[in-house]
Ligand SMILES: Cc1cc2nc3c(=O)[nH]c(=O)nc-3n(C[C@H](O)[C@H](O)[C@H](O)COP(=O)(O)OP(=O)(O)OC[C@H]3O[C@@H](n4cnc5c(N)ncnc54)[C@H](O)[C@@H]3O)c2cc1C
């Protein structure tokens with residue numbers, strides 16, 4: 001039985017992931033900002049098979065609370081061996097371009113808060129000699145594009161940070177996993193037109209994520225075909241790339 | 247993603263914007279003008295789940311279990327949950343849906359809003375009979391818990407209320423006990439409609455589930471022939487179907503359903519050995535949901551889609567009216583892939599606009615052949631109206647306001663329960679003044 005902490009547990013992708021763990025009868029500790037939504041999700045997960053579900057209302061940007069948050073999850077579940085960090089926002093790129101404050105606030109939510117949590121959890125897992133730390137980054141972090149480079153570069157920080165952690169903890173029983181979803185139909189992308197073959201459901205992405213987490217895969221593209229798409233995008237020479245309307 | 251917001255008949259096509267609901271505490275944000283309509287899983291065939299030019303409130307994100315009382319079989323969940331998920335949860339615990347339509351890819355909210363029926367109508371009535379209560383959200387932000395005794399008028403208006411009285415967010419359903427996933431019964435051929443009525447009379451007392459398939463392509467002396475199935479939940483040993491599913495991968499550019507393929511299909515179906523079985527054991531999936539094994543089967547009808555026609559004819563006039571319908575269909579030469587025939591029981595339905603009522607129900611689908619198809623359906627309506635029957639809104643994309651208002655005589659009583667911000671393409675059509683109706 002796993003003991004799973006999920007930060008950003010009201011996210012559509014995170015909730016679908018939690019259902020997969022509940023079905024496997026794992027213990028769950030949920031962190032999010034909206035108490036009613038968290039309570040509804042917790043009740044549901046118990047009925048789906050989770051033997052224990054608790055939640056805690058906490059803004060992920062409250063960095064000073066992170067250490068205590070991790071400890072309380074461990075106390076509640078009688079240990080901690082699996083973590084998913086899922087929270088995030090999709091910034092308004094134009095508004096960010098016009099405001100340093102806004103840009104830095106987005107960095108706080110999409111990079112710094114993750115880095116803080118990862119640092120604390122990695123150290124804890126290192127000393128206990130096991131654990132799986134999975135963080136949702138994005139394919140957007142594979143290359144900065146004019147349409148959303150604030151988001152993309154924050155995700156790039158998460159990708160590079162988790163890559164480094166993975167090397168550091170290799171051979172120490174700790175798996176660090178970078179998750180890179182493509183286009184997923186969730187509230188974050190409510191404003192997008194979702195027709196076309198590139199869009200995936202949160203449920204299908206969650207299945208890929210959980211399979212990868214259990215197998216200890218270092219990097220998970222979800223759906224998998226985004227690996228190919230990003231290979232191409234990453235390899236476009238900068239001279240051509242800078243002129244593209246992406 | 248498959249086109250969110252379309253209906254199962256793939257016709258007519260509508261344009262609307264969608265608002266995705268993802269949790270049951272979400273308020274309806276209404277700062278833009280335009281009407282709203284809840285949208286379940288789009289398994290209604292026509293335009294009752296469509297709102298041309300307005301908004302669809304998509305409810306599949308409301309799919310959480312809330313509570314389950316295993317001793318009494320009472321389940322509480324959010325309204326966008328599929329029947330499939332309820333079964334998956336309840337069956338291992340010894341419970342099953344009290345009433346189920348012919349597909350399990352239907353949401354609980356949709357099942358209430360059409361007050362759906364199943365093969366056991368003569369025993370357990372409609373879905374609405376088993377709903378213990380639900381929470382209704384209106385566009386003014388008010389919330390009501392409705393049960394047969396609390397807010398009973400809202401309860402009756404919302405069951406079969408076509409999504410017009412507000413958004414159902416959460417509900418409590420009484421399940422029924424079953425010994426396991428299997429059913430046991432018989433499959434029998436009948437040569438004509440009187441054979442069907444005879445079998446129904448003989449079976450309804452001993453079998454909870456009865457339903458027939460009707461060969462609508464048979465002519466002359468073979469007209470009205472079909473296969474009658476009857477069964478009960480049973481302790482039985484059978485094979486569980488694999489979880490594999492087929493998907494029709496794309497919309498066929500031409501309809502695959504034509505006169506020839508229909509005749510062939512119907513003839514083979516009638517003559518296949520399994521059409522007559524003295525002791526049959528079915529797993530619940532092929533028994534209740536024969537078409538669910540082929541995902542998106544509606545695509546075989548091609549880009550123009552198809553119409554479905556389901557009527558109920560009162561007992562007194564059923565035999566002759568159904569004969570007349572079969573005659574009309576045979577003359578028109580446009581057959582039906584699947585004809586389904588069933589006797590409803592006498593229990594009055596709980597909704598003001600519920601479709602199910604005492605009599606015989608016949609369901610057919612027709613590839614959309616344009617004006618001749620519409621003419622054929624209108625002549626079937628003429629027979630239904632004369633017989634004092636009704637047509638099922640869940641399957642309709644074309645009935646006239648005149649027909650609707652005759653079929654659902656309490657529709658005026660219903661008007662005061664409609665949420666002022668809610669509407670549907672179907673409703674705008676059937677609530678017109680019949681005088682002004684375009685012919
Ligand atoms: C293969 C097949 C077999 C079928 N067999 C049967 C059968 O045997 N018996 C039968 O009765 N029907 C049958 N049907 C019809 C089907 O059961 C109904 O159309 C059902 O209502 C569809 O539910 P849905 O969730 O897809 O809702 P939709 O089709 O999306 O919507 C149906 C109606 O429900 C309303 N609605 C949806 N959710 C809510 C909500 N949360 N609050 C308020 N209103 C809501 C919508 O506004 C709309 O008016 C069948 C359909 C198919 C495709």
Ligand SMILES: NC(=O)c1ccc[n+]([C@@H]2O[C@H](COP(=O)([O-])OP(=O)(O)OC[C@H]3O[C@@H](n4cnc5c(N)ncnc54)[C@H](OP(=O)(O)O)[C@@H]3O)[C@@H](O)[C@H]2O)c1
Nearest residue numbers: 010011012013033059060086087088138181183184186188
């Ligand atoms: N959807 C996609 O196409 C896509 C693609 C690539 C990557 N991703 C990533 O996937 C992750 C999950 O997103 P999603 O698609 O599931 O969208 P979502 O449902 O909108 O989830 C985002 C979640 O982040 C939470 N959140 C935001 N700021 C927070 C904060 N300061 N503290 C705590 N929680 C906070 C939100 O909480 P509230 O409920 O309280 O608002 C929300 O639950 C995100 O990291 C996102 O960047 C998504």
